[in-house]
Amino acid sequence: xxxxxxxxxxxxxxxxxxGKGLFGPRAYLxxxxxxxxxxxxxxxxxxxxxxxxxxxxLGRALLKAAPISEGEVFYRDEDVSHDLRTIKGLELKDYRKxxxxxFQDPYAALSPRMTVRDIIAEPLEVMGLTKTRAETDARVxxxxxxxxxxxxHLRRFPHAFSGGQxxxxxxxxxxxxxxxxxVADESVAALDVSIQADVLNLLKTIQRDMGISFLFxxxxxxxxxxxCDHVAVMYLGNLVxxxxxxxxxTRPRHPYTSALLSAIPSLDxxxxxxxxxxxxxxxxxxxxxxxxxxxxxxxxxxxACKAERPQLREMAPGHMVACHFAxxxxxxxxxxxxxx
Amino acid sequence: MSLISVxxxxxxxxxxxxxxxxxxxxxxxxxxxxxxxxxxxxxxxxxxTAKALMRLNGGNTRYDERSTITLGVPGEAPVxxxxxxxxxxxxPIRGGAVSMIFQEPMASFAPAITVGQQMVEQLxxxxxxxxxxxxxxxxxxxxxxxxxxxxxxFEQYAFEFSxxxxxxxxxxxxxxxxxxxxxxxxxxxxxxxxxxxxxIDLMKDLVREFGMxxxxxxxxxxxxxxxADKVAVMYLGKLVxxxTVRQVIRTPGHPxxxxxxxxxxxxxxxxxxxxxxxxxxxSPLNRPAGCVFHTRCPLAKPGLCxxxxxxxxxxxxxxxxxxxxxxxIYSKEGAA
Ligand SMILES: Nc1ncnc2c1ncn2[C@@H]1O[C@H](COP(=O)(O)OP(=O)(O)OP(=O)(O)O)[C@@H](O)[C@H]1O
Ligand SMILES: Nc1ncnc2c1ncn2[C@@H]1O[C@H](COP(=O)(O)OP(=O)(O)OP(=O)(O)O)[C@@H](O)[C@H]1O
Ligand code: SF4
Ligand code: SF4
Ligand SMILES: [Mg+2]
Ligand SMILES: [Mg+2]
Numbered sequence: 001x002x003x004x005x006x007x008x009x010x011x012x013x014x015x016x017x018x019g020k021g022l023f024g025p026r027a028y029l030x031x032x033x034x035x036x037x038x039x040x041x042x043x044x045x046x047x048x049x050x051x052x053x054x055x056x057x058l059g060r061a062l063l064k065a066a067p068i069s070e071g072e073v074f075y076r077d078e079d080v081s082h083d084l085r086t087i088k089g090l091e092l093k094d095y096r097k098x099x100x101x102x103f104q105d106p107y108a109a110l111s112p113r114m115t116v117r118d119i120i121a122e123p124l125e126v127m128g129l130t131k132t133r134a135e136t137d138a139r140v141x142x143x144x145x146x147x148x149x150x151x152x153h154l155r156r157f158p159h160a161f162s163g164g165q166x167x168x169x170x171x172x173x174x175x176x177x178x179x180x181x182x183v184a185d186e187s188v189a190a191l192d193v194s195i196q197a198d199v200l201n202l203l204k205t206i207q208r209d210m211g212i213s214f215l216f217x218x219x220x221x222x223x224x225x226x227x228c229d230h231v232a233v234m235y236l237g238n239l240v241x242x243x244x245x246x247x248x249x250t251r252p253r254h255p256y257t258s259a260l261l262s263a264i265p266s267l268d269x270x271x272x273x274x275x276x277x278x279x280x281x282x283x284x285x286x287x288x289x290x291x292x293x294x295x296x297x298x299x300x301x302x303x304a305c306k307a308e309r310p311q312l313r314e315m316a317p318g319h320m321v322a323c324h325f326a327x328x329x330x331x332x333x334x335x336x337x338x339x340x
Numbered sequence: 341m342s343l344i345s346v347x348x349x350x351x352x353x354x355x356x357x358x359x360x361x362x363x364x365x366x367x368x369x370x371x372x373x374x375x376x377x378x379x380x381x382x383x384x385x386x387x388x389t390a391k392a393l394m395r396l397n398g399g400n401t402r403y404d405e406r407s408t409i410t411l412g413v414p415g416e417a418p419v420x421x422x423x424x425x426x427x428x429x430x431x432p433i434r435g436g437a438v439s440m441i442f443q444e445p446m447a448s449f450a451p452a453i454t455v456g457q458q459m460v461e462q463l464x465x466x467x468x469x470x471x472x473x474x475x476x477x478x479x480x481x482x483x484x485x486x487x488x489x490x491x492x493x494f495e496q497y498a499f500e501f502s503x504x505x506x507x508x509x510x511x512x513x514x515x516x517x518x519x520x521x522x523x524x525x526x527x528x529x530x531x532x533x534x535x536x537x538x539x540i541d542l543m544k545d546l547v548r549e550f551g552m553x554x555x556x557x558x559x560x561x562x563x564x565x566x567x568a569d570k571v572a573v574m575y576l577g578k579l580v581x582x583x584t585v586r587q588v589i590r591t592p593g594h595p596x597x598x599x600x601x602x603x604x605x606x607x608x609x610x611x612x613x614x615x616x617x618x619x620x621x622x623s624p625l626n627r628p629a630g631c632v633f634h635t636r637c638p639l640a641k642p643g644l645c646x647x648x649x650x651x652x653x654x655x656x657x658x659x660x661x662x663x664x665x666x667x668x669i670y671s672k673e674g675a676a
Contacts, residue, residue: 050532051504052488162621163382186503189529192382192559197603197614219504219532222562226605226614246610263533264607265562269585275537284489 004076005038006181006213007062011071012036014054014061018286029286031057033237034071036312039181039215041077044207046224046245047217048260049234052285055217058234059183062215063099064092075099077180097127100174102184109170110158117154120144120172129177139176147172147202164195171202175210185217200227221264225249230318233257236285236293239312243319250335253321255298258331276334292324300325341412342369343521343553344393350404351388351397351577359402360624362388364577370521372414372551375543377564377585379557379600380574381621386557389574390523393555394433394440395421413437413520414551435466439519441511441527448510449498455482456494459513466517481512486538504531511539518550525557540567561604565589573597576621576632579652583659593661593670595637631664639665 014032031054039045047055060066062073064084073084075095082095103109110119120140123129130136144154147168158166167187174182184203188196204227206212218224224231225245232242233254241254252258263275278297283289292310295301304324312320315327323329351363363385370376378386391397393409409421411433424430432438442448450458456478463474475494482490485508498506511527522543528536544567546552556568564571564585571588573581573596581594592598599617606612619636622628628635634645644664652662655670663669 048532051508051535052502056502160623165620190382190526192380193561193600194603194617195382196559197605198616200605200614201616219536220560221533222605222607225607225610249607249610260533263537265533265536265560265566267562267565267589267601267604267606269565269589271565275534277537278534284492286489286492 004041006041006075006077007037007039007215008074008076009035009037009062009071010073012058012061012068012073013070014057014066015069027286030237030288031066031285032061033288035237035239036071037232037239037242039213040230042207042211042213043230044204044214044216044228046228046231047215047234048219048221048224048231050236051219053234054237054285055234056185059101059185059215059217062181063101063183064095065101075181093127097129097177098179099181100177100179100183102170102174102182102187110166112157112159114157115154116144116149116156116158116161116169119158119169120154120176123173123177127177140172143172143176146175146206162195163191164198167191167195167199168202171199171206175206175212179212181213181215183215183217186219187216188223189218189220196223203227221261233260236283236288238293238322239320240294240322241320242312243316247316247319250332251316252331252335253315253319253326253329254294254323255300255329255331256294258329258334261331262334292322294323300329341414341418342410343372343374343412343414344555345369345408345410345412346389346393347408347410348404349389349392349407349409351385351392351407352402352404353398354400354402357625361627362577362624363392366574366577366579368572368579368582370553370555372520372553373547374570375547375554375556375568377556377558377568377571378574379559379561379564379571381576381617383576383621383624384574385577386574387525390440390525390555390557393421393521393523394438395424395430396434396440411437411521435462435517435519437520438523439514439517439521440523440525441514442525448513449506451497451499454495454497455501455509455513456496459494459516462513463516478512478516481516482509484542485509485512485515486535487512504535507531508535508539511542515542515546518546518552520550520552522546522552522554523557524554526559527556528558528560528563536563543567561589561601573600576627577624578632578662580633580663581659581661582652587657587659591657591659593655593659593666594633594663595639595669596633599636599638631662633663639669641665 012035015028015030018027018029049055057066061068068085075082121136124136188199228245231245231248233240235256241257252261259276259278283296289296291306291308295305310322310324312322315321347367349366352359352361403422411419411421459478460474463469479490479494487493487508568585571585572579575596581597602615630646630648631650634640650662650664652660653666654660
């Protein structure tokens, strides 16, 4: 696998202004706070983290669908290179073709009055990627077949489909413009386990056969463990840990990651292993704690944690952790994969 | 007496394409303080069943005349839910004794008013609280479901919340009136595991404190294993298996339940391929004859499974399974 990143973010921040001037005139909420990350070509990059930690916002910023307040983001493939901070006009149009979003909710995302064929064809028409109706049809059929939708399906309206089929329709729509990078935001969260397995297999096939890179946002850690090759963990707008999947699940190194893994509900009703409870208030992203943002809930916090914000540093090959005292901890016990 | 008793529930919808059967002969009971998990394929009729308990299905709904749903709140006269005729009689089942957390969080919030206003209004309708008590209680509930800075969030609109926060606000709203029966339709789908653990603890507290019963719809079998007392598995409108959590998850008796458990991504083996139940769910417009699962069942016997409707049978260890070969499968493979 090539090591070139398709997405390179450097010190990226996304700030939203806070309404009503409650915190004075220039108050803002830093939904993504100084994040640097590389998504390698062809990788299936997982993003997990607390609700409200900024996962969706980060995904949208990488698609140039949320404001890039500070820092830089670059997109690169074999043909082009885009600087997303300054991109506009024709270049932005080109980027829209190369980077796509698969929505979380297959029910809400599809217009009920359009046939499946029209839903899939719409991006081609809006972006002017095909010249004739025949060309559009051919392209739609090719992509539909990849997503296991047949000709008869194409004539119908979305309400006639099951959740999994609808999700395949959204995937087909995202694929039709020939993207190289896809953000899948909780794309399997609403699906039952069997359909979920089916859709995940489809996404993996697409990644392999079409060389598409994925940012896969999910709160389901077992799904992430099975599908992603690399995982990043977010907390209050920061990346606290990023590592190859196996490394993260065998030996989490950040106290927050360890708490996350310990909270995965076990399939065994008699498994009484208590989730490591995170104590303390969940801080507001509008007013995050100083120093390590996790210190208000970390059971290992000490004075140094309140004073200085830890930066990501490499502790094992490709395994980066933002915690002052990570060397002292051994969370292998909470690693979901017990190392043999 | 059961808090809710559902007997032979059959639900059909009148559509342009004809009458479709979404739920067929479903029966279950929930006692006060009990959590029943309902799992099953997308489109199998879980939400439709849940909405029936509150009579929230659309105008094209036809409940079969043999179907009964009885709400038995301790100390109050039982309510025949399907016999309620007038909107104004539905108070007890809509936000009074029964409260629901919907699958689509956005749908439960009115876009034009703040989350706080909406919570307060609901409390004023269903409880005897004053406005200032309601406000205090609403903020307290937002806090209990783990919403940071609840007093500020109280003043915001739902669209300003992250997906998971919206879901928690909805849970806070549903629990704020202390319902006797909570219907939770995929309540933790958008939540990360630590918040999920917190919300589940809160629900369990309410079960203990107030004897609340819960119908818990989710496809997360781990969550079911850790919260529910009993599980019911649904496929194409039928309950194919019911039993205690241990019975159903440890020793699933129905081929569909086995398929569901096999499809789960397991942390013990990351390289194991994910194996979906093969094929697609048939359209409710042409429900298969015989066993509804026969078009996808690896054990289906032609001539039998496509002709004979299996009745629920009780296996030696107590769970009830609707499969013609339930006893055979059980005696061959047995309980572990
Ligand atoms: N358009 C917006 N205006 C103001 N604040 C916003 C907006 N979108 C998101 N936020 C805030 O930014 C923060 C991060 O939200 P985001 O949706 O990225 O979180 P998330 O990690 O995707 O959470 P979830 O897992 O719940 O979906 C939250 O505090 C949220 O309230
Ligand atoms: N008002 C209605 N008119 C016609 N058909 C309906 C109506 N409401 C639901 N249905 C159909 O009833 C079936 C059962 O739907 P239901 O929403 O209960 O599924 P579910 O088990 O909750 O699925 P999911 O896991 O995807 O939420 C589906 O085929 C659905 O299309
Ligand atoms: S830096 Fe301190 S507070 Fe932050 S995770 Fe590490 S030990 Fe905990
Ligand atoms: S009755 Fe036949 S088709 Fe149905 S679950 Fe049993 S073996 Fe499979
Ligand atoms: Mg999100
Ligand atoms: Mg549903």
